[in-house]
Amino acid sequence: MGTLCDAQRKVDHWTMSCGKLLEDIREEKQMDGAGRINNEFRFFLSCDINLPVTFRVEALDGEPSPASSNSVLDEWHSVPELYVECSLYIDGVLFGLPTRTRLASVEKPYRWNELITLSAKYRDLTVDAQLALTVWDVSLPRQEVAVGGATLILFNSRKQQLKTGKQKLRLWHGREADGSVPTTTPGKVPKLERGEIERLEKLVNKFERGQLPHMDWLDRLAFKRIEKMKLEESKRTGKTNLHLIVDLRSFEHPVAFQELGTPLPTQTPNFSAGNLDLVTVWDPEVGRQNPSENKQLKLARSVARGVIDRDLKPNSSEKKEIQKILKHPPTRILSGDERQLMWKFRYSLKSDKRALTKFLRCVDWSDAQEAKQALDLMRKWAPIDIADALELLSPVFESEEVRAYAVTVLERADDEEFRCYLLQLVQALRYERSDNSHLTFFLVQRAVQNAELASFLRWYVAVELHPSYARRFYCIYDILEDVLKKTPSGEKQWQNMVRQTELTAQLCSIMRDVKQARGGTKKMIEKLRQLLSGLLSELTYFDKPISLPLDPKIMITGIIPSESSIFKSSLHPLRLTFRTETGGKCQIIFKKGDDMRQDQLVIQMVSLMDRLLKLENLDLKLTPYKVLATAQDEGMVEFIPSTSLAQVLNDHKTIISYFQQYHPDEHGPFGITAACLETFIRSCAGYCVIMYILGVGDRHLDNLLLTKDGRLFHIDFGFILGRDPKPFPPPMKLCKEMVEAMGGAESEHYGRFKSFCCEAYNILRKSSNLILNLFHLMAGANIPDIASDSEKGILKIQEKFRLDLDDEEAVQFFQSLINDSVSALFPQMVEMAHRWAQYWR
Structure with missing residues (x-):
């Protein structure tokens, strides 16, 4: 027993003092930079890092005390839905737009583990730059409640060095993160307010970042003791702190703060014997305009104003x-x-x-x-x-x-x-x-x-x-x-319009209730129809018609429960059938938990390009279905009756067999009507060109849909402007089954397909300035694939237009793209792997 007590005392002593001692030693070594550590001058300047600010939101740590009257979490119902809103403040002013994580799962601890990419770059940061992070709960009906917020200053105040690695931020209960300088919601507890628990938390953070040595047997005992001390502290004070864990980006060398265009503070390096490392010397005139050239420019314009030769x-x-x-x-x-x-x-x-x-x-x-x-x-x-x-x-x-x-x-x-x-x-x-x-x-x-x-x-x-x-x-x-x-x-x-908002709020409430049903998609569909026929029967017959947000020309009068369903996917979107005032029906898809603004932008561009092509008397039978984001994580999509190309090939083996079922014609090409084949060829050409220009990625046979009349169209635009999760993607999605449906690479129908592609490409090249200007205006919209680097994204679109070529050269260029896409072997292997993954799923 005496031996165990001695061991416990040793663990406590290590917990209290070992970390502090190592921290002091480390700081002394860093202060002694001239002789030992810093003589290599290996560091980055923040003004030189042209990368977007990125970090990972990991999890919410801790449980609120039921006895705390200030705890917002006490009011949660059985299924809390949490997300984290991330904002960047520079000198107390919001920079760019806030970014939201997805909704957290119901398991505890609440985990997001989501990479956040802000529109700002590290070179834009000032010494007072800080992240404002607020955890919101959206489980309460028609309102968002702040669970807590915390602010993280990105640069160490004493060393002016960029913070990296995992950070554990204390949340201020029921408050939104404040980005002012100084902040009222610091994630790091001020020194004057720190107790023993806060000091231990700081040491644990350093331990997790690898700044303290590891010793497995002693670490386990120490962490067990720390948890016990935290539990005793919460019982004594009656308060439990919530912490948000974020992981900041790490670099190969430390990042020192330096404003763009500001001279580097002078330092006298102490070279040791034999040290031949190169030292970068800051030149304050680098990057500035030539003063003599500026003077000449002003004089020239001054003369032009005095004596103007019109x-x-x-x-x-x-x-x-x-x-x-x-x-x-x-x-x-x-x-x-x-x-x-x-x-x-x-x-x-x-x-x-x-x-x-x-x-x-x-x-x-x-x-x-x-x-x-x-x-x-x-x-x-x-x-x-x-x-x-x-x-x-x-x-x-x-x-x-x-x-x-x-x-x-x-x-x-x-x-x-x-x-x-x-x-x-x-x-x-x-x-x-x-x-x-x-x-x-x-x-x-x-x-x-x-x-x-x-x-x-x-x-x-x-x-x-x-x-x-x-x-x-x-x-x-x-x-x-x-x-x-x-x-x-x-x-x-x-x-x-107010009633439209109420309708979307009710649909969000339905989705929350439906997700609680256990037993898979079937049970969810039963729950949906049960709600529409019972508790929410007012949605089946509206008091007054409401204009459909997706298409205000359509007046809807209620939802038909028996014709409404749920898609089998992770977000479980609703497929709703509405009655219309004219006695007809319309179907929409309602999604919650997904940012629809990127899809909305792509479909807007498809609609615009369709209009530009038709103005030149070229109708490529496009299907610009309607998309409307009703919030930053919800929206509506027009439902187009269709079948995925993967399902068509699985059920009918070939595309032609599918068309023969709906449009047979024994005298027509391949046993189908000429109109059906013409529609297919034109729509294939239109989407090949548009998807190439917009750089749409993650193309596979499940997000290419086919209608019975021959229209092919694309859905799901989670990757645009050249981003693609698959390695070595082809310039455009043109699989061999599509070519075979046109009669093969040597057929006249395939030749007409290529002709349509080249004609459409040259027409859209004439409107390149319009398309580039529209994307430039969207640079601040916080759309994921634009916000990460808007300048680079716009330049990628510009590159796709090949404005350096004339029309004839552009035709040859695009024909070579078509050939490369058809003959690419690796995408076929990826598609096969995708099909097997879908099969086993």
């Missing part, structure tokens, strides 16, 4: 250079010589509508006299196209007069064209300098004239509402509400 014309070589500049994509930054050339011949370029955006890019807006001259000239310029007007609404242009001019150009668009750009115009509100901007009132004005546009505007804005970053969106939301309520018809329209 009839000055460029010579032949200057004309060629100007034409080259005008062909630059909107992503291209003009060089100093190019800017000077555009300014010099600005008066001779007034009649060329393509030149205005390039001219405005070369203006020095900090020079009041030059800015005034540019604005006067802008008003006299030849009217520009709507694609160029969208470029003027990007964050590149801050002048309110320039942005107001862009709005006047957009007024020329009819409702159909305006609808194509509405999603991006809402996002452009982020870059306005005032709440009551011309763009805000323009959007409201167009919305009140068209009920369909008003409904979509309201949903696009509602998805972006959040207290910490949505001032512009709250402003337009309030203005739209006020304007609509001033007229009887507008008041009725607004009430209809």
Whole structure:
């Protein structure tokens, strides 16, 4: 017994003092950098790291005390649903958009284990940059409750070194994380408030990061003792702390804070004998503009303002250079010589509508006299196209007069064209300098004239509402509400929108209840129909018709329980059949727990490209089904009766056999009607081109669907802009079964397919500026594959257009892409592996 007591005392002594001793020794070694450790100068500067800020949200640690009146978790019902909202604050101001994790599972501890990628890069961070992390519970009906929040400062305050590895943050019960400086919700307990438990937690964190030595037998005893001490402390105080565990990104060397463009603090390296390591010396002039060149530029423009030769014309070589500049994509930054050339011949370029955006890019807006001259000239310029007007609404242009001019150009668009750009115009509100901007009132004005546009505007804005970053969106939301309520018809329209919101909230509640049913998908479907026929019978027959959020032209009157079902997938989306006011039916898919905004963007682009192709008399039989995000983790999708290509091949062996069942024609090609084959060929061509341009990844036979009339279309756009979970993906999804359905690689039908592809590619290349500008406006929308690196994503799309080629060269290029896609062997192996995985699943 005495031996055991002595061992216990030794464990306690190690727990209390060993970690502290090692920490002091480590700090002394780091302070002694000149002689031993830091003489190698191996570190990174934060301003040099052009990578997005990433970290992993792992789990929620700890259980709330039932006796605590401040614990929000006491009010949970049996199935809590938690997610973590992650925001980055720089100098107390929100940077970019918050990012949400998925909903946590019901098992405890609540785990997410989700990698979060923010739009900010490490080079953007300041010494006061901090992460604000809030755990929210959405299990309560129609409200989100803050479980607790914590703020993590990314740089060590004393060493100004980037924190890495696992961090255990104490949550402030019932409070949202505060990103102000100084924060009121620090995840690390201040020194003055630290007790023995907090000191031990800090040592445990260091132990988990590998900063303390491991000794298995002693570690087990120590952790057992720590848990016992924590339990005794919670019993004594009657309070249990919740902790959020996050894992920050680690680098090969320490990352020291350094602002972009700031000289490195001078240090005198102490070279030991024989040390021949290279030392990087900071040059403060690197990356800065040449002052003599800036002076020359100002003098040249000053002379031009004094004695202006309005009839000055460029010579032949200057004309060629100007034409080259005008062909630059909107992503291209003009060089100093190019800017000077555009300014010099600005008066001779007034009649060329393509030149205005390039001219405005070369203006020095900090020079009041030059800015005034540019604005006067802008008003006299030849009217520009709507694609160029969208470029003027990007964050590149801050002048309110320039942005107001862009709005006047957009007024020329009819409702159909305006609808194509509405999603991006809402996002452009982020870059306005005032709440009551011309763009805000323009959007409201167009919305009140068209009920369909008003409904979509309201949903696009509602998805972006959040207290910490949505001032512009709250402003337009309030203005739209006020304007609509001033007229009887507008008041009725607004009430209809409110009922749409109530409907989506009820559908979310149904999904939560249905997920509790045990016994698989069958039991869930029974539970769904039971709810619709019993407790929620008011959803089967509405008091008044409601316009369908997905398509406001359709008025729905209730849900048909017997024709509603649930898909067999991890999120268990609902397939709902609604009655319509005209006596018909419409089917939608409702998802909860998935961000639908990326799918919404892709389908919008498919619709736009379909319109551009049809304007050139090329109908490729596309199927741009409707998608609407009703929140950042929920949304609706139009249900198109169809069958996956994998299922078609499994049941019928070939695509032609499938068509023969529904469209037989013994005199037609391959025993089917010519119209059915033509539809299939055209739709294959259209989606091959569009999916290639958008860089859609993760293409397999389960997300290629086929309708009975021959239309092929794609679904599930979780990977775009070149991202793909599969190795070595082909340029486009064109499997051998699709080629065989056209008669093989030597058939005339396959030749027409390639002809349609090349024609569509060249048509869409003509509208490259429009598509690039639309994606540029979406850069701040926090859509996963854009937010990770918006500049890189837009450049990837630009690269797909191959603007360096003429039309003939583009045809040859695209034909080679088709050949590469058909002959690629590795994707066939991956597809086979995917089919086997689906079979065993």
